[in-house]
Amino acid sequence: MSTLDKVVEILVEAKDLEADKITEASTWDDLGLDSLDTVELVMNMEDAFGISLEMTEDMKTVGDVVKAIDAAK
Amino acid sequence: MSFSILGTGSALPERVVTNEELSHMVDTSDAWIRTRTGIRERRVCSSETVTELACQAAAKALTDSGCTAAELDLIICATISADYATPSMACILQDKLGAHCPAFDINAACTGFLYALDIAAGYFARKADQKILVVAAEAMSRLIDWQDRSTCVLFGDGAGAAVLGAGDGLLAIRTGAKGSIAPLYAPSSWGNSPFYTGNSAQPYLVMEGQEVFRFAVTSMVQTVEDVLAQTGVRKEELAWVLPHQANIRIIDAALSRLKIGSEKCLTNIADHGNTSAACAAILLDEANRAGKLKKGDLLAMTAFGGGLTTGACILRWDK
Numbered sequence: 001m002s003t004l005d006k007v008v009e010i011l012v013e014a015k016d017l018e019a020d021k022i023t024e025a026s027t028w029d030d031l032g033l034d035s036l037d038t039v040e041l042v043m044n045m046e047d048a049f050g051i052s053l054e055m056t057e058d059m060k061t062v063g064d065v066v067k068a069i070d071a072a073k
Numbered sequence: 074m075s076f077s078i079l080g081t082g083s084a085l086p087e088r089v090v091t092n093e094e095l096s097h098m099v100d101t102s103d104a105w106i107r108t109r110t111g112i113r114e115r116r117v118c119s120s121e122t123v124t125e126l127a128c129q130a131a132a133k134a135l136t137d138s139g140c141t142a143a144e145l146d147l148i149i150c151a152t153i154s155a156d157y158a159t160p161s162m163a164c165i166l167q168d169k170l171g172a173h174c175p176a177f178d179i180n181a182a183c184t185g186f187l188y189a190l191d192i193a194a195g196y197f198a199r200k201a202d203q204k205i206l207v208v209a210a211e212a213m214s215r216l217i218d219w220q221d222r223s224t225c226v227l228f229g230d231g232a233g234a235a236v237l238g239a240g241d242g243l244l245a246i247r248t249g250a251k252g253s254i255a256p257l258y259a260p261s262s263w264g265n266s267p268f269y270t271g272n273s274a275q276p277y278l279v280m281e282g283q284e285v286f287r288f289a290v291t292s293m294v295q296t297v298e299d300v301l302a303q304t305g306v307r308k309e310e311l312a313w314v315l316p317h318q319a320n321i322r323i324i325d326a327a328l329s330r331l332k333i334g335s336e337k338c339l340t341n342i343a344d345h346g347n348t349s350a351a352c353a354a355i356l357l358d359e360a361n362r363a364g365k366l367k368k369g370d371l372l373a374m375t376a377f378g379g380g381l382t383t384g385a386c387i388l389r390w391d392k
Contacts, residue, residue: 034109039283040326043290
């Protein structure tokens with residue numbers, strides 16, 4: 001499973017989103033997620049991938065998160 | 074090195090402030106506050122002082138316990154918003170209740186009630202047969218900036234109390250801290266010294282929501298897992314979980330990581346918001362008075378707050 005697929009799976013599971021509406025270009029705003037949602041998701045990703053992620057201002061899209069996860073692996 | 078809870082009490086200000094009312098004061102809405110925090114309304118001091126609330130909660134706890142104030146061996150108050158820096162809230166209660174014992178306040182912000190229980194456990198280790206009054210009381214309305222929509226919607230005022238006596242109801246307790254100012258801080262009085270040349274603290278409570286959320290979820294999960302491991306109690310044996318009432322989303326995230334169903338979780342955040350240290354004590358008293366607690370029930374309490382502080386305990390309800 002690619003990092004993107006896994007990230008989408010986590011988003012769908014945690015926030016009841018529809019998988020086919022999530023792309024690498026989706027922003028948190030597009031997905032209707034606020035700042036606390038993003039912290040929770042980052043924590044979920046850390047657990048799922050066994051990594052440590054620093055949440056930064058630059059992480060605006062799903063693609064940004066995928067890149068950060070791949071870099072941290 | 075343990076105690077049992079003999080009685081509980083709580084007191085809230087009369088004035089109810091709804092989300093709707095707040096939406097006329099700052100740029101927010103009932104729907105926004107409810108979905109982002111789980112809060113519908115909160116109580117806020119108008120004519121009452123926080124000492125009066127503490128006194129009412131303590132008096133109710135004494136009545137519930139069947140003890141008199143004269144029997145108390147110690148009074149501990151957990152607060153970050155007492156009416157006075159000195160005398161302590163606990164000393165004022167000693168006077169108003171008619172007790173004759175030592176009395177002092179502690180500050181562990183929202184974890185204050187758990188820290189106070191931990192301190193009490195130390196006193197019980199020294200002398201098993203005694204009675205200790207633990208009170209947690211806050212007037213958060215005095216610390217927050219009522220023009221800041223990101224914080225003023227979150228907090229409320231109130232007081233809760235418990236009378237502790239000889240017994241072995243406290244099965245395990247653990248407190249912790251990760252000292253740091255930035256995530257959550259509120260000023261104390263800086264006076265008017267003509268000699269001080271540094272900067273004054275900003276006047277109101279400041280909170281960095283994302284950082285607090287992360288600490289809250291991880292620390293509550295960790296401390297609960299720790300006290301469960303220490304006691305050998307299994308999650309399915311818990312009758313109730315009483316988490317700190319800061320944000321329903323923090324509670325949901327922590328419960329889902331702990332794999333504990335929300336049906337086991339007691340909450341009152343919808344009605345009271347975050348009353349800091351008082352949350353845990355009020356929640357316990359409301360459950361007690363609603364008849365939800367049966368003798369022998371195992372309860373897990375957990376909290377986190379400014380400091381940053383955290384804690385959890387496993388209590389057997391012996392009443």
